[in-house]
Amino acid sequence: MLPAWLTEPLWSQFAALLPQRPQFDPAHPLGCHRLRINDRIVFDKLLQVLRFGCSYEAIADSTCSATTIRNRRDEWMQLGLFTKLKQIALNAYDRIVGLxxxxxxxxxxxxxxxxxxxxxxxxxxxxxxxxxxxxxxxxxxxxxxxxxxxxxxxxxxxxxxxxxxxxxxxxxxxxxxxxxxxxxxxxxxxxxxxxxxxxxxxxxxxxxxxxxxxxxxxxxxxxxxxxxxxxxxxxxxxRRLSAIEAFFDLADTIITVRSLIRRAWTTHRWDTRPRRQP
The missing domain is CATH 3.30.420 (Nucleotidyltransferase; domain 5)
Incomplete structure (x- = not known):
């Protein structure tokens, strides 16, 4: 799995892009519903799918089903969150290191x-x-x-x-x-x-x-x-081009942020900076 010094900044920025969602579905006829699966759990599952190449069924467990992973992936794709995340990473790299x-x-x-x-x-x-x-x-x-x-x-x-x-x-x-x-x-x-x-x-x-x-x-x-x-x-x-592009955007974001941390490690200081050069 990816190290925490890489996944934490990724999630922090991705979480800032997520829209506000109610804990329960207000349209439910009985006024109640099962709790919505935490977005962080699904995001980590998508990172595992991307890194290890396993199927959604293989990575699903008691915390999150394969259907939930697919549905949340499609929801985020429609919002363009993976493209936005990649652009934010490129802008940060250009501002700190320079493209x-x-x-x-x-x-x-x-x-x-x-x-x-x-x-x-x-x-x-x-x-x-x-x-x-x-x-x-x-x-x-x-x-x-x-x-x-x-x-x-x-x-x-x-x-x-x-x-x-x-x-x-x-x-x-x-x-x-x-x-x-x-x-x-x-x-x-x-x-x-x-x-x-x-x-x-x-x-x-x-x-x-x-x-x-x-x-x-x-x-x-x-x-x-x-x-x-x-x-x-x-x-x-x-099979869908949009899903492939989303995984490529996520991979390119990881590559960009990893390169940014490695190149900025000797020139910048921050609270969560790795103790040794990655």
């Missing part, structure tokens, strides 16, 4: 999707089984900025444009932005696309061997590893 938006890295990653769903397709690297591809964008340190989810049978290059469309959502951008890409994007269309948007591209050449550390593209590769550490994303059984 390196002058160096952007984009790359695709294929994961398993055994249950199929809205963004599943035949995986070219898994004998045609159902898989999902994410085209991820990170800053110069590897902080996840956004992603585009499609079937595993899609090529990376056509996903460059919709991934770059996420840039304006980040607010004011530097005048000069360098986009680091691997050899899969080495085509005339990719160069034209970057030139039209006023971006400088640093693209690996096809047929030329070079270690990933030779450019700043390795940051997005590391972020893929961070995201795949959440087993719900590495082997996704969710």
């Amino acid at each position: 390196a938006l002058d160096q952007i890295a984009i790359d695709g990653a294929i994961t398993k999707a055994p249950g199929g769903g809205e963004v599943a397709g035949r995986s070219p690297v898994d004998r045609g089984k159902q898989g999902m591809k994410r085209s991820s964008m990170t800053d110069g340190y590897g902080i996840p900025l956004g992603r585009v989810l499609v079937g595993a049978n899609r090529h990376d290059s056509p996903l460059l444009a919709p991934t770059l469309d996420l840039l304006p959502e980040l607010g004011p951008l530097p005048d000069k932005i360098t986009v680091h890409l691997d050899a899969g994007y080495d085509s005339a269309s990719s160069h034209v696309l970057l030139d039209e948007r006023g971006l400088r591209g640093r693209i690996a050449r096809k047929g030329t061997k070079a270690p990933v550390q030779a450019t700043q593209r390795w940051h997005v590769e590391r972020t893929h590893v961070w995201q795949n550490a959440f087993h719900r994303l590495a082997r996704c059984y969710e």
Whole structure:
């Protein structure tokens, strides 16, 4: 499970976003009802599902049923709480540490999707089984900025444009932005696309061997590893795109807050600061 120095700030901010709910349902005909399951219990259950990749039935117990976890997840998704939580984490990181938006890295990653769903397709690297591809964008340190989810049978290059469309959502951008890409994007269309948007591209050449550390593209590769550490994303059984996006937003929030605490540990002091550098 995630350490307390990470889950506590996550829950504190998430709890501030939750709307006020009555302890009992006022619309009940008899004026009474079973107590509403505490939101903190459901939030912890969702973190366990995300981290361990287990089913809702496997993680349910006497404190919370699988149906309650699903219903509360859908309720929070409709309110957009996971997206808001991610944006708050990005704003805090940018304010305290600073996002390196002058160096952007984009790359695709294929994961398993055994249950199929809205963004599943035949995986070219898994004998045609159902898989999902994410085209991820990170800053110069590897902080996840956004992603585009499609079937595993899609090529990376056509996903460059919709991934770059996420840039304006980040607010004011530097005048000069360098986009680091691997050899899969080495085509005339990719160069034209970057030139039209006023971006400088640093693209690996096809047929030329070079270690990933030779450019700043390795940051997005590391972020893929961070995201795949959440087993719900590495082997996704969710079928709806909205549910997958919600789990990705929650995972990206954890990655951002963890990086923020690690990088601010030597420069800032706060009451709940870990005793040793995480």
